[in-house]
Amino acid sequence: MxxxxxxxxxxxxxxxxxxxxxxxxILSTGRLTNLAHGEFVLVGGYILFVLCHGIGWPWPLxxxxxxxxxxxxxxxxxxxxxxxxxxxxDGLAFTLGVAFILQNLLLLGATATYRVIPGxxxxxxxxxxxxxxxxxxxxxxxxxxxxxxxxxRWLHVSWTGSGLRAVSQSRAAAASLGISPxxxxxxxxxxxxxxxxxxxxxxxxxxxLTPGEGPAWTLVALAVAFLGGRPEALALxxxxxxxxxxxxxxxxxxxxxxxxxxAGGAVLLWLFxxxxxLLADA
Amino acid sequence: xxxxxxxxxxxxxxxxxxxLAAWTMGRYxxxxxxxxxLYALLATSWxxxxxxxxxxxxQAAFFGVGALTQAGLVTAGWISPWPALAAxxxxxxxxxxxxxxxxxxxxxxxxLATLAYAILLKGLASSVPAFGMEGFLLPPAPGIAGAAPxxxxxxxxxxxxxxxxYEAFLRLPGGRAAAAIRQSPETTSSLGIDLVxxxxxxxxxxxxxxxxxxxxxxxxxxSVEPTVVFSPTFSVLPLVLGMLxxxxxxxxxxxxxxxxxxxxxxxxxxxxPHAHLLAYGLALFGLLMVRPEGLLxxxxxxxxxxxxxxxxxxxxxxxxxxxxxxxxxxxxxxRDVSFRIEPGExxxxxxxxxxxxxxxxxxxxxxxxxxxxxxxxxxxxxxxxAAARARRGVGRSFQAPRPFPEWTVRENVALASERxxxxxDVEALLExxxxxxxxxxxxxxLSVGEGKRLELARVLAARPSLLxxxxxxxxxxxxxxxxxxxxxxxxxxxxxAVLWVxxxxxxxxxxSQLLVLESGQIRFRGSLAEWEAARRAPPA
Numbered sequence: 001m002x003x004x005x006x007x008x009x010x011x012x013x014x015x016x017x018x019x020x021x022x023x024x025x026i027l028s029t030g031r032l033t034n035l036a037h038g039e040f041v042l043v044g045g046y047i048l049f050v051l052c053h054g055i056g057w058p059w060p061l062x063x064x065x066x067x068x069x070x071x072x073x074x075x076x077x078x079x080x081x082x083x084x085x086x087x088x089x090d091g092l093a094f095t096l097g098v099a100f101i102l103q104n105l106l107l108l109g110a111t112a113t114y115r116v117i118p119g120x121x122x123x124x125x126x127x128x129x130x131x132x133x134x135x136x137x138x139x140x141x142x143x144x145x146x147x148x149x150x151x152x153r154w155l156h157v158s159w160t161g162s163g164l165r166a167v168s169q170s171r172a173a174a175a176s177l178g179i180s181p182x183x184x185x186x187x188x189x190x191x192x193x194x195x196x197x198x199x200x201x202x203x204x205x206x207x208x209l210t211p212g213e214g215p216a217w218t219l220v221a222l223a224v225a226f227l228g229g230r231p232e233a234l235a236l237x238x239x240x241x242x243x244x245x246x247x248x249x250x251x252x253x254x255x256x257x258x259x260x261x262x263a264g265g266a267v268l269l270w271l272f273x274x275x276x277x278l279l280a281d282a
Numbered sequence: 283x284x285x286x287x288x289x290x291x292x293x294x295x296x297x298x299x300x301x302l303a304a305w306t307m308g309r310y311x312x313x314x315x316x317x318x319x320l321y322a323l324l325a326t327s328w329x330x331x332x333x334x335x336x337x338x339x340x341q342a343a344f345f346g347v348g349a350l351t352q353a354g355l356v357t358a359g360w361i362s363p364w365p366a367l368a369a370x371x372x373x374x375x376x377x378x379x380x381x382x383x384x385x386x387x388x389x390x391x392x393x394l395a396t397l398a399y400a401i402l403l404k405g406l407a408s409s410v411p412a413f414g415m416e417g418f419l420l421p422p423a424p425g426i427a428g429a430a431p432x433x434x435x436x437x438x439x440x441x442x443x444x445x446x447x448y449e450a451f452l453r454l455p456g457g458r459a460a461a462a463i464r465q466s467p468e469t470t471s472s473l474g475i476d477l478v479x480x481x482x483x484x485x486x487x488x489x490x491x492x493x494x495x496x497x498x499x500x501x502x503x504x505s506v507e508p509t510v511v512f513s514p515t516f517s518v519l520p521l522v523l524g525m526l527x528x529x530x531x532x533x534x535x536x537x538x539x540x541x542x543x544x545x546x547x548x549x550x551x552x553x554x555p556h557a558h559l560l561a562y563g564l565a566l567f568g569l570l571m572v573r574p575e576g577l578l579x580x581x582x583x584x585x586x587x588x589x590x591x592x593x594x595x596x597x598x599x600x601x602x603x604x605x606x607x608x609x610x611x612x613x614x615x616x617r618d619v620s621f622r623i624e625p626g627e628x629x630x631x632x633x634x635x636x637x638x639x640x641x642x643x644x645x646x647x648x649x650x651x652x653x654x655x656x657x658x659x660x661x662x663x664x665x666x667x668a669a670a671r672a673r674r675g676v677g678r679s680f681q682a683p684r685p686f687p688e689w690t691v692r693e694n695v696a697l698a699s700e701r702x703x704x705x706x707d708v709e710a711l712l713e714x715x716x717x718x719x720x721x722x723x724x725x726x727x728l729s730v731g732e733g734k735r736l737e738l739a740r741v742l743a744a745r746p747s748l749l750x751x752x753x754x755x756x757x758x759x760x761x762x763x764x765x766x767x768x769x770x771x772x773x774x775x776x777x778x779a780v781l782w783v784x785x786x787x788x789x790x791x792x793x794s795q796l797l798v799l800e801s802g803q804i805r806f807r808g809s810l811a812e813w814e815a816a817r818r819a820p821p822a
Binding site for chain 1: 337339380383384386387388389390391393394395397398399401402403404405406408409410463467468471477509513514518521522525554556557558559560562563564566567570571574649668
């Protein structure tokens with residue numbers, strides 16, 4: 001029972017890490033806590049749902065379209081965010097407003113009906129020794145792991161990736177080396193939006209879509225990004241797996257759904273211990 | 283007085299319009315008015331937090347707790363609806379307690395904590411039967427159920443009370459302390475004001491008022507479901523309406539509600555019944571782009587010219603530092619530093635950049651922890667924390683001026699003197715430091731040199747027994763530097779022990795002792811004559 005919970009939590013954690021990756025990128029290089037992240041994820045999920053199950057597009061093509069939609073959403077933010085007088089505080093209120101707008105637009109377009117992928121081959125379970133997982137969970141967890149490693153390699157190997165990492169550490173030092181912080185910020189928002197929307201595929205595969213789910217996914221992303229600390233595959237995976245296993249164990253031991261409680265508790269604890277205090281700049 | 287007249291004029295107008303709407307539009311009108319007052323109450327409660335520099339993205343936590351408590355109590359039949367309202371408000375205040383550790387956080391981090399807390403409670407209430415997972419169907423409560431006139435009047439009075447409470451709060455010492463924290467937490471703490479202590483009252487009051495709104499909401503709708511009452515809508519609506527009206531004004535919540543709610547209710551909801559809240563997101567979006575401060579300008583609490591003596595002058599105390607070792611970020615900033623300063627004595631601290639001078643000031647001021655050793659005031663261990671040490675008589679000037687930017691020069695000094703019980707010093711200090719011509723200018727508009735003089739005026743107004751000065755003469759004209767030195771000398775003659783970090787020689791004219799730091803260690807400690815002799819002596 002416990003082994004099953006741990007393995008399920010591990011798979012769930014990889015999916016959570018995938019959901020948090022775009023958030024972490026925008027937070028580190030874009031210096032914005034994007035409270036509309038969950039809605040970005042849902043927008044991607046709905047694009048996939050409509051294209052795959054409404055029109056019949058193949059998954060890879062639909063995933064590309066979802067990523068493009070997310071990139072457009074993310075790319076729209078920098079010029080607006082730059083106009084905010086105090087990015088740290090106003091950025092939160094601003095993205096909360098964006099979340100509220102997206103949530104209501106989704107309600108308008110898709111109604112509050114729960115959307116799930118049709119059952120069939122992918123929803124069947126596979127036995128891995130004493131542990132049983134659904135094919136779709138395995139697929140989503142595997143896809144998340146591959147995507148995270150790819151993101152990590154891009155950030156560490158490519159010229160743009162090193163620029164993104166440089167700007168996340170010091171904008172002034174990066175600028176002195178000829179790296180444009182504004183350009184890197186745009187790249188972070190575009191890539192972060194695309195990754196968030198692609199993660200909508202993970203949500204669609206393993207759970208369901210409904211417009212009201214956005215804040216919960218934002219909270220999961222917040223927990224992953226805070227606990228992980230930086231947009232690196234191992235850090236994000238460790239954070240996601242920690243959350244996933246904790247949630248899975250809580251479900252086994254106490255029943256019920258614990259996603260919001262575990263993610264919320266993790267964010268609160270992190271803030272109490274590591275949050276920036278009023279007198280932090282001694 | 284003019285402000286009070288305006289305040290009551292606005293509320294009289296609102297009540298008249300509400301009465302007219304309720305009378306002409308029947309039951310629908312009752313409903314519109316009741317929800318309008320509910321939103322004004324929520325927005326004003328949210329704004330009250332902003333006055334203390336707090337930002338909440340999770341008022342739904344308190345709203346949900348209030349609604350569930352009311353529904354649970356009334357449905358179980360343990361208590362009748364009216365007294366249950368008080369219990370629900372108390373439950374809301376209790377629900378704020380877990381957030382107390384977050385009160386020391388910056389506004390953005392506090393906001394995230396409230397957001398996480400609200401979603402956590404929603405998750406808890408939605409999945410745990412003991413927290414009301416299955417929801418409640420409330421029995422009809424006479425006078426308060428549905429859109430009864432009783433509920434309408436009750437919510438109107440509650441919204442007025444919240445607005446009145448906010449207005450009164452700004453006139454009390456607590457309101458001034460809240461405004462001080464919002465403007466400059468570091469300086470506030472250096473005046474002996476406890477940041478968490480001053481912030482928990484607005485938090486619990488705001489939580490209680492929001493829970494009360496949730497409790498009345500339960501009767502308005504007749505049923506309570508956790509997913510509805512903990513919905514982010516009840517976090518976003520107060521924020522949008524409060525910000526739109528102007529969160530730093532007691533009427534901001536009401537004005538924000540008037541600006542958008544009638545439009546939403548009468549025009550949008552009939553057209554977009556499921557997505558009419560889109561208007562609130564768009565309003566917040568537009569507001570932040572065009573006028574982030576909101577429709578009403580901030581009401582800055584005034585510091586009256588003559589203050590009652592709230593504090594007591596500090597008694598002269600010697601400072602003893604024994605084997606002080608301080609680590610900052612894993613690096614040894616000070617190692618085994620010991621010295622003593624008697625009342626009336628000036629210790630000049632010298633050293634190159636990175637020698638540990640600022641770390642020494644911060645450790646004595648209680649701003650950074652001590653790894654080893656002890657700091658004694660008058661032979662007794664120093665209390666923990668910067669505010670507690672300031673109350674004990676430690677006064678600290680900052681190297682870069684950190685005034686309260688929204689208050690005038692006079693108000694900056696008056697706030698410090700109010701807490702020290704020395705209101706007569708204000709005008710004399712302004713004159714001595716040639717700030718009297720700038721007395722009514724907001725401190726945020728001062729030049730660096732003027733700001734440095736204000737820095738010293740504020741510290742001296744608190745009549746400290748131990749004066750910690752971080753390069754007070756840097757960047758001052760020779761004349762201004764002379765005046766500042768004169769005032770430091772006067773403070774030491776009055777009995778203050780002075781620890782003075784300065785690169786220039788002016789401090790040497792007043793100092794009886796010199797402490798030279800290098801790489802966190804004492805390189806020299808003694809009189810200036812001994813230092814000169816040591817420097818002239820040929821190397822051994």
